Amino acid sequence: MDRRDFLKASGWSLLGLAASGSLLSCVGGKSNDRKLPEELKRNFESLKDMKVFWGDIHNHCNVTYGHGDLEDALAAAREQLDFCAVTPHALWPDIPGENDPRLNWVIGYHTEAFKRLRAGGWDKYVRKTREANDPGKFLSFTSYECHSMEHGDHVALCYDYDTPLLECTSVPDLKEKLRKYKVFVTPHHMGYQTGFRGYEWKAFTDDDPQLPFVEMFSRHGLAEGDMGDYDYLHDMGPRVWEGSVLYGLEQGHKFGLMCSTDQHAGYPGSYGDGRIGVLAESLDRDKLWDAMSKRHVCGITGDKIKIDFRINGAMMGDVIKAGKREIYLNVEAQNFIDYVDLIKNGRCVARLNGPFLAQNPEGDVVRAKIKIDFGWNREEEYVHWQGRLKLSEGEIRDVQTCFRGAAFTSPQPGEHRFKTRVNRLLDRSAQHVELDMYSSKNPNVMTPAQQGVVLDVEMPRRATITADFNGQQISYTLDELLQGAKAHFMRGWLSEAIQFNRAAPESAFAIGTYMEDSDAERDTDYYYVRVRQRDGQWAWATPIWVERA
Incomplete structure (x- = not known):
């Protein structure tokens, strides 16, 4: 069965497929006369001024435990990111070890770092982070991390520099105390076993302004599902299905998909370790925050892969009502595209393959x-x-x-202090x-x-x-x-x-298509896009949810 027959059997109509360097030029393809519907043309035109801004909002240096100075970390971030938050480790309300001699070191290692943060480290961190902010060129944010055996590790990303470092008895307690502030509280390395710092989906609440997205990839690995690239190899254990993004989507939850490095050597945005992309009008603090709150985000491992994904004009993160779904997809990668998947309700319903070896292009x-x-x-x-x-x-x-x-x-042999x-x-x-x-x-x-x-x-x-x-x-x-x-x-x-x-x-780094789907499988169907390059770099677009009309 070829791709057109597969799509037809799956309730899909493939109207055109082509390659182009422009994110908006290849709809309908070069091989036929099908045109993009006028209504969709207007919707695409209305978003022509949107741009993708790239950041890393979860990474570490020596502010608590980790390596490299904060000043160098922020300088490294400015070289390849639009925004950044360097993240001190700050809290662990249910830290283990009291009744297990094997884990006694955990208490001392972490609590000493937390004490250093509170003994003047936090104020110095906030001051230097504020000084790095350069509106319109580079935005800096404060953040801090709360570990939890029961609920999984979370990062609090703060809009305001005067957001306080709070104490808590649990992650839900921390979230409740932060309600009065503009803060996102994001779970990460979600795929670990529940009860052992993996994510507890029972604690997720839809439409929670504190939790518009989750971190599905970092140096810990990929928690899209329980199979595939980037397995969990840390001594914290293997990844499991119950902590994964697909598990959460199948429970009916709505959340954005993003990535961060969780880098511990003072290098935000370290290539290949994870980054977040935000679709916004400009590099403005309010506009960026508003776009993140609306789930207009994507995640990449390293390469800044652009995904333009719409359904009836809606963009990634949106919820719409529709009968017929007019789907527009265009991808511009940074290297050879291996394949682009369209996922609907946990199934790959369309795959666009890149060339194994690209044909020699025409022209001089x-x-x-x-x-x-x-x-x-x-x-x-x-x-x-x-x-x-x-x-x-x-x-x-x-x-x-x-x-x-x-x-x-860890610092390397011969280095008394990592630089x-x-x-x-x-x-x-x-x-x-x-x-x-x-x-x-x-x-x-x-x-x-x-x-x-x-x-x-x-x-x-x-x-x-x-x-x-x-x-x-x-x-x-x-x-x-x-x-x-x-x-x-x-x-x-x-x-x-x-x-x-x-x-x-x-023809190797850009691909696009326009498709139609009229099969409402559930009261709310979700669709998202995943892109793999031949060099192993990945990108994911946040789902679009389509409610039955």
Whole structure:
């Protein structure tokens, strides 16, 4: 059964499928004459000014326990995020250990950190966070974390800098005490076993202004379900079905989907560890907060994958009434798309596959996305990369930084005090990008520690991209990179290296479709989108809920 037959059998109508670099240009496809309904055209036009702003609202440094100074953490965040909250560990009302000698260390380790926070640490943290705020350019928020065996760990994200650090007897008690403040209280690493810091869905209340979204992915793993990528490997235990996002959706709950790093080495937004995207009109504190409260959020592991997903004009996070559901979907990735899934009521009802190997694009001038990675050190010492990437002809349309923090959660041998190495994009123009980066040894063959950037270019095939770093110049034509990846050791075999990844033409990184569904399966159906790139980076759009008309 091919995809069209499958969709037809599932009650779906696929009206068009095409690839395009524009998030709004490929509806209806290039292969037929079907046009987007005029009503949907108007709805899409009304949202043309919306933008996606990227942040990390749950990560740690040495304010309590963790590594790296707060100032460096905020500096790292500014290099690749629009907003951020660095998160002190603050509370654990039901901390275990009193009756189990194996866990005695837990009490001392955490309570000492909590004491440091209250002994002047909180006031200093708030002051430095406030100083980092730069309206319109970078927004900073305060937050703090409450552990709980019974209800699962939660992060309180605060709108106002004067929101107090409160004491509590439980997570519900904390939420009740915070009712008078503008605060979101978000569960994270939800997939652990209930009663052992996994999420307790029985405590969830729909339309709770404190809980518009949940954190489904972080360094702990992915809690979309109990299977699939990013298993839970921490010693806190395996993931289970009852804590997962799909379990909560199947209980009929409505909540947004987002990701955070939960990074413990002072690097908010560390590439591959999790980020939140917010669809808002501008980088304004009120507009961003309002968009988050409406669940207009998405989650990514690392790459800033744009998902434009609408049903009858409604956007992710919305609840509508409808009979026929006119579904518009367009995705712009940062690398080769593996597949895009449309999930309805816990079932994958449509899959759009990206090309296994993209066809050679037509024309002499080509738009493509090219990721360049720096790393593969053999020695323990950091490699300091200084230099630039430059085009001989053409234009760099956009740059995405792929900067990682340290992959460990403890200081390394020989380091008396861990210092965060902040990677920076120093300068950029239409023809060059200047970078200052630090790469460390990959800690094992499954954990990357490279730094990188993605260049969105439009350039002639014969034109070259040159990496001029640490006294060496390496050049490849766009045509060569469309044929495959290239690599270069800086000091011979078993030294640090640069990788030019295979260039992804538009047909590989952008895909879109318009579909119709008239099958109301429940009183309220939910639909959401998941995107996987060939390099293992993921994105998820918050569901749209459709009530029976």
